Amino acid sequence: MLKEVFISLVSKYSQDKEYIDSLWNEVVKNHGKKNRHYHNLSHLENLYSNLLAVKKEILDWDIVLFALFYHDYIYNALKQDNEERSAQKAIKIFSSLSIDPDRIELCKKMILATKGHQVSKSNDINYFTDADLSILGSSWTVYETYYKNVKKEYKYYPDFMYNKGRVNVLKHFINMPRIFKTDYFYSKFEKQAKNNLQQEIGLLS
Template structure:
């Protein structure tokens, strides 16, 4: 499904089948690296499904899809500039497809918004960050699998360091006025997300 969505998307901007294939192979390569336990193709698939639910509310669907495929293109648990580097990659790809500058900027803005997940004046950005965080409001079994996979990505850090940092991140979300910025995602996931986050904090604090 992801591959077909990518091919269909790129076909709107180029007829170069070889180029499309090389770009897809690149996305697969980067998202299949051995240290990716959560930020992988399965995450993109989940995000795609969640965004599809609100497709009719999104103004620039193509740009949202470009952001989906490139928002975690660069992911290194030891670095702090993953979003910036991923946005840079996306800008390069979209520029090569002769996409308008304002749309390229939107794609970059969406990717950069996944760093803090703060509310935006742009609804497309809010829908994207909400879908990106929707795992937080899943049932406990899926949420537990999610945070265990995140821990694997940070395996270089000992528990005392990881737990402290993770609790800080979880509290960041709990203390937000609202984790989810759109009514659609707020109604479905807000209460459960805060419950899950608190439960994980309690486990880490033991």
């Protein structure tokens, strides 16, 4: 499914089938790396299905899709600049596709917004970051698989270090006035997300 979405998207901006295929193959290669237990193609599929539900509310659907495919393009659990490097890679590709600079800037902001998930003036960005966090409000069974996969990505760290850092991240979300900025995602996921985060903190403390 994702391949068809990607090919259809990029084909609007390039007629070079070989180039389009190479871009898709790079997306698959990066998201299929062995150290990616959560930040992989399954995450992109989940993100896409959640965004589809609010497609009619999104102003620039193509840019949201581009952000979907490139927001975790670079991912290394040992680094702190994954979003910045992913955005840089995205900008380079979008420039090659002759996408309007203002739209490239929006996509850059969208990718960088996944670092802190703060409220944005752009509702497209809010929908995107909410969809990115939708896993937090899933059923406990699904959430359990998610947090175990995240831990696998940080296997380089001893438990005492990982647990402390993870609790800080979870508390960051719990202490937000709202985890989900848009009403749609808030009503659907907020309550369950808070419960899941609190339960994981209990397991880590």
